Amino acid sequence: MKKGYWEYKWLLIGLFLLISLSLTLEPVEVNSESNLPPGMVVGDDQGIKIKNDGQYLVDIRDVAPGKKWSTKITIINIEKDTPYHLTMNISKPTMIEGTLDLSQEIQMTLIYEGKEVYKGPLSGVNKTVNLQDKSAPLSLGTFKSGDTKMLEAQFELDGKAYTNRDFFKKNSVENTWYFKAVKTTLPDTKEPDQPDRSLFEKIITRFRLPNTGEEWRNALLFSCVGLFLILVLLLIIKHKKMEKKPPKKKKNDRK
Structure with a gap:
């Protein structure tokens, strides 16, 4: 009975997140297909x-x-x-x-x-x-x-x-x-002997905020999927702990 309850609960959570994703990403998708981007x-x-x-x-x-x-x-x-x-x-x-x-x-x-x-x-x-x-x-x-x-x-x-x-x-x-x-992309004008960027600059570039609508869409998608996976993992761990926990013994009634 408990197993069916948890499966039903996870299904509802998954459907809710999928609906939220579709509503959140739909406007960005329309803009990405336009002839003139916002920029x-x-x-x-x-x-x-x-x-x-x-x-x-x-x-x-x-x-x-x-x-x-x-x-x-x-x-x-x-x-x-x-x-x-x-x-x-x-x-x-x-x-x-x-x-x-x-x-x-x-x-x-x-x-x-x-x-x-x-x-x-x-x-x-x-x-x-x-x-x-x-x-x-x-x-x-x-x-x-x-x-x-x-x-x-x-x-x-x-x-x-x-x-x-x-x-x-x-x-x-x-x-x-x-x-x-x-x-489009511009021709690479970097000189051959130009030194590579430092590790710190690479990290900053890697974690910079998105600039375009497509980058924001991807960021939202990965964030929502990541949160969903973390939530499912936590629920599974909690469910496993509840299964391993021994049932409480009933106390004998005193006469």
């Missing part, structure tokens, strides 16, 4: 911050002929000791309305860190570059911790190529830019 901050000069899905909506409505404008997007890696490689794609237009196909008529120039990386229609496809091709995204390079870079998009709609008929209906277009950051 990569991307936003434009209008105050729009790109969320962790990496999607940036380009929405142009009722633009006048001859109009020129630009948008600056700042990209920062604020995550300590974690470099990322950033890429960018442009979707096919998700909405085109009006007489003109603005995805073809609006000319766009992308300037990254002072260098022109694309020039052509808003659609992202010209004679030599196809930014809609997911297998060949535009590489924005590697971001070390603390790196800040800027992507500038310049737009223009020709003011001489159209008549009033082209603007009888309001012309609108939408497409989405996709940013994706992947954790």
Whole structure:
């Protein structure tokens, strides 16, 4: 009877810890699968911050002929000791309305860190570059911790190529830019004759606090599993002691 009671109690404890683990680790797992990790901050000069899905909506409505404008997007890696490689794609237009196909008529120039990386229609496809091709995204390079870079998009709609008929209906277009950051490693720049770190430094590095979401997830997982094993071990020891303990003798009733 006692053996069945202890087995039932251990089963309940194990189920409770497993449920706690799943609830604790689920949010971290979602973040680890996002296109932009929390350490990569991307936003434009209008105050729009790109969320962790990496999607940036380009929405142009009722633009006048001859109009020129630009948008600056700042990209920062604020995550300590974690470099990322950033890429960018442009979707096919998700909405085109009006007489003109603005995805073809609006000319766009992308300037990254002072260098022109694309020039052509808003659609992202010209004679030599196809930014809609997911297998060949535009590489924005590697971001070390603390790196800040800027992507500038310049737009223009020709003011001489159209008549009033082209603007009888309001012309609108939408497409989405996709940013994706992947954790990477930097080349080893350590000199061959550089001495190894001391034992004390190695111990400090080994027991430092986690920095990334993945490291926190692993730390929580190992901690919970370790506590669970210790608890089970203590219960087993206690149960063994109770089994070895001789039963108390009943005293004879005095007449």
